[in-house]
Amino acid sequence: MAEHLPMQQFPGNARAALQNDAQRRALRAAADVFDERRRTAMATAPDWQLWRQTAREVKDHTLLHLDHYLEQFERNALQRGTRVHWARDAAEAGALVLGLARQAGATLCVKSKSMTTEEVRLNEVLEHAGIEAVETDLGEWIQQLADEVPFHIVVPAIHKSRGQIATLFAEKIGTPRDADAEALTAAARDRLRAKFAAAGIGISGANFLIAEAGSLLILENEGNVRLTTSVPRVHIALVGIEKLLPRVADLDVFLRLLPRSGTGQMMTTYQSLLTGPKERAGDEGPEELHVVLLDNGRSRMLAQDITRQSLACIRCGACLNVCPVYQQVGGHAYGSVYPGPIGAVVTPQLVPLANAAQLPFASTLCGACRDVCPVAIDIPALLLHLRQQVREGSGTERAAAPRWFERFAMRVVAFWLRGPRRYRVALAVARWCDRWFGWLLRWLPPLRQWRKGRTAPRLAARDFRTLWRERSKP
Amino acid sequence: MTTAHDSILASVRTCLRRTADSPVPAPPPVPMLGRVDLDASAKLTQFGERLAAVGGHLHLGIEDGGLAAVQQLLARYAPRSIARSNAAAVTNLRDHASLRAQPWQPPDASREELFTADLGVTAAQWAIAETGTLVLVGDEERHRLASLLPPVHIALLPHSRILGNLGEALKTLARPLSPAVTFITGPSRTADIELQLVIGVHGPRELHVVVV
Amino acid sequence: MKGGADRTATAARAKRVALFVTCVVDQCWPGIGIAAATLLEHVGCEVEVGETTCCGQPFCNSGYPAFARPLAKALIGCCERMGVDALVLPSGSCAAQITHYPQLFAHDPAWRQRAEHLAERTFELSQFLVWRGMTKAPGRLQARVGWHDGCHGLRELGVGQEPRQLLRTVAGVEFVELRAADACCGFGGTFAVKLPELSVAIADHKLAQVEAARIEVLASGDASCLLHLRGRLEHRAVSVRTMHLAEVLAHGLYG
Numbered sequence: 001m002a003e004h005l006p007m008q009q010f011p012g013n014a015r016a017a018l019q020n021d022a023q024r025r026a027l028r029a030a031a032d033v034f035d036e037r038r039r040t041a042m043a044t045a046p047d048w049q050l051w052r053q054t055a056r057e058v059k060d061h062t063l064l065h066l067d068h069y070l071e072q073f074e075r076n077a078l079q080r081g082t083r084v085h086w087a088r089d090a091a092e093a094g095a096l097v098l099g100l101a102r103q104a105g106a107t108l109c110v111k112s113k114s115m116t117t118e119e120v121r122l123n124e125v126l127e128h129a130g131i132e133a134v135e136t137d138l139g140e141w142i143q144q145l146a147d148e149v150p151f152h153i154v155v156p157a158i159h160k161s162r163g164q165i166a167t168l169f170a171e172k173i174g175t176p177r178d179a180d181a182e183a184l185t186a187a188a189r190d191r192l193r194a195k196f197a198a199a200g201i202g203i204s205g206a207n208f209l210i211a212e213a214g215s216l217l218i219l220e221n222e223g224n225v226r227l228t229t230s231v232p233r234v235h236i237a238l239v240g241i242e243k244l245l246p247r248v249a250d251l252d253v254f255l256r257l258l259p260r261s262g263t264g265q266m267m268t269t270y271q272s273l274l275t276g277p278k279e280r281a282g283d284e285g286p287e288e289l290h291v292v293l294l295d296n297g298r299s300r301m302l303a304q305d306i307t308r309q310s311l312a313c314i315r316c317g318a319c320l321n322v323c324p325v326y327q328q329v330g331g332h333a334y335g336s337v338y339p340g341p342i343g344a345v346v347t348p349q350l351v352p353l354a355n356a357a358q359l360p361f362a363s364t365l366c367g368a369c370r371d372v373c374p375v376a377i378d379i380p381a382l383l384l385h386l387r388q389q390v391r392e393g394s395g396t397e398r399a400a401a402p403r404w405f406e407r408f409a410m411r412v413v414a415f416w417l418r419g420p421r422r423y424r425v426a427l428a429v430a431r432w433c434d435r436w437f438g439w440l441l442r443w444l445p446p447l448r449q450w451r452k453g454r455t456a457p458r459l460a461a462r463d464f465r466t467l468w469r470e471r472s473k474p
Numbered sequence: 475m476t477t478a479h480d481s482i483l484a485s486v487r488t489c490l491r492r493t494a495d496s497p498v499p500a501p502p503p504v505p506m507l508g509r510v511d512l513d514a515s516a517k518l519t520q521f522g523e524r525l526a527a528v529g530g531h532l533h534l535g536i537e538d539g540g541l542a543a544v545q546q547l548l549a550r551y552a553p554r555s556i557a558r559s560n561a562a563a564v565t566n567l568r569d570h571a572s573l574r575a576q577p578w579q580p581p582d583a584s585r586e587e588l589f590t591a592d593l594g595v596t597a598a599q600w601a602i603a604e605t606g607t608l609v610l611v612g613d614e615e616r617h618r619l620a621s622l623l624p625p626v627h628i629a630l631l632p633h634s635r636i637l638g639n640l641g642e643a644l645k646t647l648a649r650p651l652s653p654a655v656t657f658i659t660g661p662s663r664t665a666d667i668e669l670q671l672v673i674g675v676h677g678p679r680e681l682h683v684v685v686v
Numbered sequence: 687m688k689g690g691a692d693r694t695a696t697a698a699r700a701k702r703v704a705l706f707v708t709c710v711v712d713q714c715w716p717g718i719g720i721a722a723a724t725l726l727e728h729v730g731c732e733v734e735v736g737e738t739t740c741c742g743q744p745f746c747n748s749g750y751p752a753f754a755r756p757l758a759k760a761l762i763g764c765c766e767r768m769g770v771d772a773l774v775l776p777s778g779s780c781a782a783q784i785t786h787y788p789q790l791f792a793h794d795p796a797w798r799q800r801a802e803h804l805a806e807r808t809f810e811l812s813q814f815l816v817w818r819g820m821t822k823a824p825g826r827l828q829a830r831v832g833w834h835d836g837c838h839g840l841r842e843l844g845v846g847q848e849p850r851q852l853l854r855t856v857a858g859v860e861f862v863e864l865r866a867a868d869a870c871c872g873f874g875g876t877f878a879v880k881l882p883e884l885s886v887a888i889a890d891h892k893l894a895q896v897e898a899a900r901i902e903v904l905a906s907g908d909a910s911c912l913l914h915l916r917g918r919l920e921h922r923a924v925s926v927r928t929m930h931l932a933e934v935l936a937h938g939l940y941g
Contacts, residue, residue, distance in 0.1 A: 014884050033669045057502045067486045068498045086478035139666035155666055162668050181667040185675055197589055213651050223662040223677025226622050249504040252641040267605040271657040278653055284618040285653055299485040324870040324888045364874025366837040391749030410745060414753035418760060420737035427713060449879035453886035454917030457714045464707050464716035468735050
């Protein structure tokens with residue numbers, strides 16, 4: 001079962017990722033393609049800012065009244081024959097789905113891409129119980145064959161070259177070593193076809209839940225979602241509670257934002273708007289439709305404005321694509337289901353903050369993510385908020401991962417900066433130390449870290465104040 | 475022992491400082507986001523352009539219910555087994571003298587049969603000009619798998635059913651919603667390998683829309 | 687906080703301005719401060735230098751806003767005592783930090799109000815100069831010059847057009863628009879020393895664009911970005927000069 005790198009070790013993970021030349025090349029090439037796609041998409045969206053604003057307003061309203069919309073969704077879904085289940089956490093979700101799978105007597109299930117199922121480690125739960133769980137999204141299937149976790153939330157195998165994938169397929173399914181992308185895709189199609197036909201259960205996520213109709217909306221390009229949700233007798237959707245929208249009509253703005261942000265398309269190839277299982281015996285579609293509503297830490301995020309906005313995320317991946325950190329190290333270094341900028345703010349809220357304390361610091365705070373986010377999440381503000389929670393704590397919460405020496409050092413520096421006279425004394429001392437002990441200081445933090453690949457800045461012989469005084473003399 | 479349902483709702487309410495009786499204002503109004511001023515002819519033109527842009531093919535068959543177009547397509551693909559929906563437009567074609575001998579499956583074919591089809595012929599309930607999208611409503615026609623499993627999909631689209639934009643389409647959908655409403659914009663595709671576009675993955679690799 | 691009508695008007699009217707050079711400039715690159723003062727005088731301002739030290743950004747950045755608050759109070763108090771019309775900084779990130787001071791005092795209405803008063807009249811140098819009416823920069827510099835957008839200046843204050851506009855007017859300057867000019871340089875505050883290899887890797891991507899454009903001078907509005915990029919350029923022995931915007935705009939005018 002694929003394991004994440006330890007999320008506590010982001011600095012070490014990042015260093016290792018920087019040594020991986022093949023991965024860096026792939027990320028560089030991907031960044032250029034994503035950039036090109038963004039331009040294309042934006043050219044078809046003159047009203048982009050209006051769309052963003054509209055979408056954010058709908059999300060804010062929905063989240064502020066989430067209890068109402070959850071209940072409305074449940075009522076309307078039940079009315080159409082959907083079975084609605086609730087899971088407080090990952091363990092409960094896994095147990096629920098496993099129970100449903102056992103009830104259905106399934107030994108094989110097909111899965112379409114769902115980050116939520118990654119979050120609860122569903123494949124592991126199923127495999128442990130002797131139920132084969134096959135990913136059907138091409139990128140997810142590649143990662144499954146490679147026994148790796150996804151590298152990106154939209155393009156899971158972006159870090160692998162065609163050659164690497166061809167080698168993987170040759171080893172696992174016997175395709176020729178020099179197969180091109182078309183041949184590899186065709187091989188995947190053939191292999192997975194049989195799984196679709198034989199599976200007793202299809203498991204998906206959902207991009208949106210519609211409260212007024214009790215419906216799910218799922219976007220895709222490959223067709224595996226349509227197959228997963230049409231062919232097997234039972235369809236189970238695991239969906240975070242934040243995916244709710246009030247009305248069918250609200251889909252308009254989100255279906256304009258998500259394809260463009262996610263893949264640079266005006267529209268993804270397929271959208272499935274699903275409302276209940278089949279109604280008559282002879283109809284097509286699943287006999288049973290189950291929706292498992294997952295909390296797993298989301299409800300807590302509702303409590304404050306600054307954290308609640310993370311629940312507006314529509315999982316487009318645009319923030320990953322423009323992030324200077326992600327572009328260098330990729331998804332695995334974050335050690336969490338959700339990587340990149342959104343991962344750096346969501347993961348520390350879904351898991352105990354102390355376990356994810358490195359993630360809010362995995363950013364230069366450049367703000368490129370905020371610029372591209374289709375629902376205008378202020379990720380940098382959230383990162384700063386989380387950094388404070390980690391080091392200082394706030395109000396009633398203690399610091400999640402305090403660093404006592406660092407805090408002491410900060411206190412000392414802040415003290416010497418607080419008054420102009422102290423400041424000048426401190427700098428005079430610093431200059432003296434630089435003069436006599438510079439040879440030692442350069443080997444101590446922070447100069448030691450600065451000097452990894454850069455020359456250190458020097459203290460000017462005469463500071464600005466001195467120059468200004470001279471200049472001001474008549 | 476609280477149920478997960480009660481527990482989650484309680485957590486949501488506590489965090490939002492709401493109760494079960496708290497009021498819910500109306501959601502923000504839905505703005506009209508797409509163009510509304512195209513006439514039927516302009517919509518057809520735009521639909522054709524957008525369909526072509528995503529790799530689909532448009533054929534006109536308004537005079538003959540799509541007969542000539544479908545004849546040509548079947549001659550080109552020479553399918554060994556044709557899946558079909560139960561739409562009247564499809565049945566009419568199938569019943570025509572020139573097409574009767576083709577290897578049609580029955581409209582209620584089994585799943586096993588559908589998996590072996592080389593080509594599927596269905597109608598479409600609506601289309602969206604702005605994006606070149608077909609809208610298939612599952613409870614109006616039995617076309618969920620015939621439009622998905624075979625590598626080639628031919629969709630007969632009534633020319634009067636082309637709507638301008640997505641907002642309009644969502645509004646037009648009959649309520650209560652069909653168990654499955656499927657929006658199709660071109661053939662299936664992926665860019666999961668080095669972000670290189672490959673057409674034809676799990677869904678059809680060719681999409682032909684015949685306007686009738 | 688971009689250029690609302692109020693802020694451009696405040697800048698246009700400002701006569702006495704406080705120049706806060708930032709701690710980095712003060713101690714490592716004081717010439718930037720002199721250049722900035724020269725430019726402000728050139729647009730007819732009376733420049734005062736107060737007893738300011740640090741805007742507090744490193745503390746907020748590291749998760750210790752409690753340590754930034756006293757510094758913010760000191761700065762606010764200093765500007766109030768000076769009674770100036772505007773506070774100008776040769777740094778997008780420090781100017782942005784000061785415009786965020788009201789958030790530091792979210793739970794202290796009295797200080798929040800004083801912070802808002804200062805935030806409304808705090809400006810990054812190039813925006814201030816343009817809004818004050820500078821159409822031609824007084825300096826002269828014979829060089830191919832490229833521009834790096836500092837992230838906070840660009841995204842929080844909307845500084846983008848102003849530096850480019852002014853650089854183009856410097857006699858002898860051949861302005862070259864860099865590819866990915868708005869990509870982060872990798873400094874990121876304490877990020878630079880907490881994740882140094884990553885910081886340098888991001889710099890290398892930026893410098894690849896610099897080398898591809900064959901510029902002689904890389905200019906930017908933040909000394910911190912420049913020290914980071916300069917440090918990398920020197921380490922790699924690449925001979926591209928790094929200069930602050932103020933130094934280019936006032937080149938040749940000050941000792």
